[in-house]
Amino acid sequence: MPFALYMLGLAVFAQGTSEFMLSGLGPDIAADLDVSLSTAGTLTSAFAVGMVIGAPVMAVIGRRWPRRTALLAFLVTFLLVHVVGALTTSFAVLLATRVVGALANAGFLAVALVAAIGMVEPNAKGRATSVLLGGVTLACVAGVPGGALLGQFWGWRSAFWAVALVSVPAVIAILRAVPAGTPPDTAGADARAELRSLRDPGLLVTLLLGALVNGATFCTFTYLSPLITNISGFSASWVPALLALFGAGSFIGVTVAGRFADARPVRFLLAGAVALLAGWVLFALSAGNPVAAVVLVLVQGALSFGVGSALITRALYAATGAPTLAGGFATAALNVGAAIGPVGGGLALSAGLGHRSPLWVSALLVTLALVVGALALRKRQPASGNDSRWSSPQVNSATQRRG
Incomplete structure (x- = not known):
């Protein structure tokens, strides 16, 4: 893989740390700014909403600039809004900085995904995506727990x-x-023509599946800290370690997905989604057992990011008619899930359903993904077992060129 690709992963690490770190800082922010835990959870949803809106909009804006210029503009904006967030004493201002930061993050990731797959051979998109998203998983391993430790010792602003x-x-x-x-190869691309590629049913199904799976991930991850302290019986000092364990699992999942998403997507996605559903149900039933909670934090991190990153790869393969906006489509879809997941978990908590309830909401979202995927496969009824028929005829032709 090109060295520049790893540098993009470094930037994604910083952004992933910001996106995920609130799972360990939510209670402190709620106490400091005098809001409820579910209200503090909306900071994650606000970031996700900004990503949803920003992904296509910023991708359209960024496509007019040289890629390095676009990446730098988005990253510097992202940096500056975190300075404002660290200084503010207003929850409303903090919420606004999350939205602006998300817009910048969305633009960066949309451009970076396209830049990443442009650096490798056409049949290596899965591996390139896994390197880029490795920055996100490393954020879970090191950045997010590090943020939680900083929050415990010097406050969430640190x-x-x-x-x-x-x-x-x-x-x-x-x-x-x-x-x-x-x-x-992308300088003369027509944005309107690229947007019309969203009419492809195969691409839309893939994006919907990505949204549902990511929604399940963010639903539980956002409220993981109160779950493991109130239900599993761990003290607050264990939160960073368990967040790091989730991140370690996510790194394993992304690495494995990068090896299978290019070759056997259907088998990998179906098996992974079924295992993911079983894991959320088992976690909900056994969260009171500390040993089971530790094991399932690792396993669910691996399954969530493995399936999620494989769906990103399938979306990039399917969106061949959108060479500059494909990354924006994938980013927006995944962050639709990142928006609805914490909201669903927050509603369950506000309804008094207990700290296990986000796990059940996660299970419900993965169930919906399995139903949608099964219906899509049944409607297509492929004549052969070729996994490449998962997304669209465009994916088939790409796979045939590889073979």
Whole structure:
């Protein structure tokens, strides 16, 4: 893989830390700013909403710029809003910074996904995606628990300062490692024609599945801290370690998905989704057992990110008619899930259903994904067992060219 791809992963690490770190900071933010835990959870949803809106909009704006220029503009904006977030004493201002930061993050990730797959051979999109998303999983392993530790010792604001500081070397790395200029194969692409690729049913199904699976992930992850302290019986000092364990699982999942998503997507996705559903149900039933909770935090991290990253790859394969906006489509879909997941979990908590309820909401979302996927496969009724028929005829032709 090209060195520049790993530099993009460094920036994604900083952004992933910001996106996920609230799972360990939510109670502290709620107490400091005098809001409820479910209200503090809306900070995650606000970030996700900004990602949903920003992914296509920022991708359209960014496509007019050289890729290095677009990446730098989005990343510097992201850095600055975290400085504002670290300084504010208003929940409303903090909420606004999450939305603006998400817009910048969405633009960066949308451009970075397209840039990443443009750096590798056409049949290596899964591996390129796994390297880029490795920054997200490393954020879970190191960045998010680190943010939780900072929050415990120096307050939640210190985590925002840390994200801003980590973004600085990412800016320098992009300046040095990402080539300037717009690639000639996408410079003349028509945005309206690219948007029309959303009419492809196979692409829409893939994006919907990504939204549902990611919604399940964010639903539980957002409220993981109160779950493991109130139900599993761990003290607050264990939260960073268990967040890191979830991140370790996610890194395993993304790495494995990168090896299978290019070759056998249907088998991998079906098996992974069934296992993911079983894991959420088992977690809900056994969350009071500390040993089971530790094991399932690791397993569900691996399954959630493995299935989720494989769906991103299938969306990139399916969106061949959108060379500059494919990353925006995938980013928006996944963050639709990241928006609805915490809201669903928050509603369950507000309804008095207990700290296990986000796990059941996660199970429900994965069940919906399995139903949608099964209906889509049944409607298509492929004549052969070729996994490449999962997304669209465009994916079939790409796979045939690889073979």
